[in-house]
Amino acid sequence: MREQQLDRRWIILGVFAAVAVAIVAVILISRSGGSSASDTTTSAAVGKNGCKKVEAPKPRKETLKAPQQTVKKGEKLTAVVETSCGSFEIALDTTRAPKTANSFAYMADEGFYDDLTFHRIVPGFVIQGGDPEGTGTGGPGYKVVEKPPSNLSYTKGIVAMAKSSAEPPGTSGSQFFVVTGADAGLPPEYALVGKVSSGMDVVERIGKLGTPEEKPKQTVLIEKVTIEPG
Secondary structure, eight states: OHHHHHHHHHHHHHHHHHHHHHHHHHHHIIIIIHHHHHHHHHHHTBOTTSOBOOOOOOOOOOOOOOOOOOSOTTOOEEEEEEEBTEEEEEEEOTTTOHHHHHHHHHHHHTTTTTTEEOOEEETTTEEEEOOTTSSSOOOOSOOEEOOOOTTOOOBTTEEEEOOOTTSOTTEEOSOEEEEOSSBOOOOTTSOEEEEEEEOHHHHHHHHTTOOTTSOOSSOOEEEEEEEEEO
16 A cells, blocks of 8 residues: 555656646747747748738728818828838828828728728839729728819828829829829829828838839738827
8 A cells, every 4th residue: 555655646746747847848938939930930921122922902892981070280190001011101281181181090090091002103103002992993982172282292202192183183082192203293183191201211112113014013011000199
């Protein structure tokens, strides 16, 4: 009987020892190996051009109600645009374009821009995105009209809303463009959103992915757009 009791004690001690070793191993893996493996995966997904290789999202139909005016004239707001090529920021021009800035902020807050693309990229001219259909014909289901300043020049970093030639000056839906050239040479007909205040290098990185057909060489995803005060 005594020998059996000793054997049981050794078995119990052995089980406790095995459990302790397993717990220590898990802790060490989570502190070291786990994070580095994740970092390797993330860095491997980024190409030499600084952009992640991502799948093109499926086209979708969107219908939003026209927003109420909640943005105050002169209010300082920044749109943070996270893309598969990095992030850039837009200082919304709520002084000269309060209605357009309000609409843009509303769509961002609704998550409208999340997982859309820059479907049109013209090197040395503009990058254009915000179309849920990805064809250049889609929109949010409503229109806003706010004629831009008559002296507005679409110079590098200016962000404005796209429209068809048949629509009145200042008409906008959801599609926006960022000027990448020194001066796009456009007439003051496109509703003003604001100007890039940070991350112009990311905008230029995206601009390099354009082709003569004005299509991107690879999918450039708008991962998320958030509106922050200041």
